[in-house]
Amino acid sequence: MNRDLPRWYRHHGRHSLPWRLTRDPYAILVSEVMLQQTQVDRVIPYYNNWLGRWPTVAHLAAATPADLIRDWAGLGYNRRALHLHHAARAIVERYDGRFPSDILSLRTLPGVGPYTAAAIASFAFEQPVPVADTNIARVLARSVHGIPHQRDLPGSAMQATAAALLPTRSARDHNLALMDLGALICRGRDPQCDSCPIRRHCSWHTNGHPPSAARPAQPTPPFETTARYARGRIIHALRTHPSLDEPTLASLLPEPHRPNLPLYLAALAKDGLITQTDTQWSLPQHPVSPSPPRSVRRV
Numbered sequence: 236m237n238r239d240l241p242r243w244y245r246h247h248g249r250h251s252l253p254w255r256l257t258r259d260p261y262a263i264l265v266s267e268v269m270l271q272q273t274q275v276d277r278v279i280p281y282y283n284n285w286l287g288r289w290p291t292v293a294h295l296a297a298a299t300p301a302d303l304i305r306d307w308a309g310l311g312y313n314r315r316a317l318h319l320h321h322a323a324r325a326i327v328e329r330y331d332g333r334f335p336s337d338i339l340s341l342r343t344l345p346g347v348g349p350y351t352a353a354a355i356a357s358f359a360f361e362q363p364v365p366v367a368d369t370n371i372a373r374v375l376a377r378s379v380h381g382i383p384h385q386r387d388l389p390g391s392a393m394q395a396t397a398a399a400l401l402p403t404r405s406a407r408d409h410n411l412a413l414m415d416l417g418a419l420i421c422r423g424r425d426p427q428c429d430s431c432p433i434r435r436h437c438s439w440h441t442n443g444h445p446p447s448a449a450r451p452a453q454p455t456p457p458f459e460t461t462a463r464y465a466r467g468r469i470i471h472a473l474r475t476h477p478s479l480d481e482p483t484l485a486s487l488l489p490e491p492h493r494p495n496l497p498l499y500l501a502a503l504a505k506d507g508l509i510t511q512t513d514t515q516w517s518l519p520q521h522p523v524s525p526s527p528p529r530s531v532r533r534v
Contacts, residue, residue, distance in 0.1 A: 241405070243432035244412035247419065249275075253282060255411070260334040260359035261292045264322065267351050268315050275418075281310055293332050295323040301518035304508060305474050313470055314506050318346025320522060336360045363406040365397035370417025371410070375400070377421060381438030383447045384423075465492040466499050470508060470518075478515035 249255065252275065254266035265285055269278045285306065289295040295303075300317060307316040322344040326334055335341055336359075341352035356362040367375070372385035375396045380388055402409050420427045434440045458464050465488055472479060472487050481500070485493045492499075500516060503509045510519045 239432040240412050240416065241408060244408065244415060248412060248415045249418070253279060254358075258359050258361075260336070260355050261295075261323075262286060263355055263359045264347075264351070265319060267354050268319050268346070269310060271315060272312055273310055277310070281307075291332075292323045292326050292334065295320060296327040299520050300507065300522055301520055304470065304518050308471070308474055311467070313467075313508055315346075317507050317522075321345035322347060324522065334359075336362070338362075338364065357407050357410050361407045363401060363403065365394065365401050366410040366414070367393055367397045368414060368417075370415075370421075371397065371413040372417075373423060374413050374417045374421045377426075377439035378433055378437040381442050381445065383439060383444065387447055459489070460491070462495070462499060462502070465489075465495065466503055468492075469499060469503060469516075473509060473516065473518050478512070478517040480514050480516070484516065 254263055257263065266278070266282055269282055269285075288306065289298060298320065300320060303316040303320055304313055307313055310316075325344050326332060329343075330340075334355075335344075336356065338352050338356050341347055341355055342349065344352075347355075350366070350368060353364050353366045354368075356364045357366050369385070372388075372393050375393060376382050376385040376388050379396050379400070380392075382388060385393060400409075416431070416433070420431050428434050428437075428440050428444075431437065431440070439445070468488055469484055472484060481496060484500075485496050488496065500509065500511075504511065507519060507522070509516050
């Protein structure tokens, strides 16, 4: 990237975001997990409240899963709260509470995938590693490869591009600059090309914005018809009641979802989000073994 990008970032970057003001790897892990599938403006109050209640890895490791799930209310994708809990417990048990700094060790933490490990290494420890979230990948797809969407490019090619462009100095600022460029200017819809500091070097812009060769995404069904909606209703009910039986939980679901209640309960129990005692269901008071994280998107 040319010198215009760092100059733009100095003047227009999102420097005041609370997780940009720290090098604490725990705080950065919290922000990265919260930012998966959730917009920045929604995350900020949850991030501040979370760190106010659980300011360190040790505090989080000592919490109950039920408390974490209750505090996660409103963020969605509740498994992310348990991923944080599992990671905190692993850091306390394996590393004596000291956050590992190398990518391989970070990847061993439950719920920490390639992107999150790279983000912590770059943003907390200022290591020269490429970071490629959705925003960065879109910028690189357009500017370097001349295609409008990162889904048109294999992940390995995107990672190679990010690594090739990584500067020898100020890699953290470089990654953050690309991220902010994608979030503020090179947006998925309605990109602001006239305001882009690298438009003269952007292959997609100079070639007249060629359309995507990928098949268009299929329309998504109404959220209220999905299993995720029903599972969310179950978790919401158990946040405010110590325990509930299946007939009561069924009554809280819309009629079309009620026949599938056993499937929803089994899936939530498998994820460690609820537990059963006799005929009652409740939020878990004790951690369970983590299950592999599903692929999620940082926004």
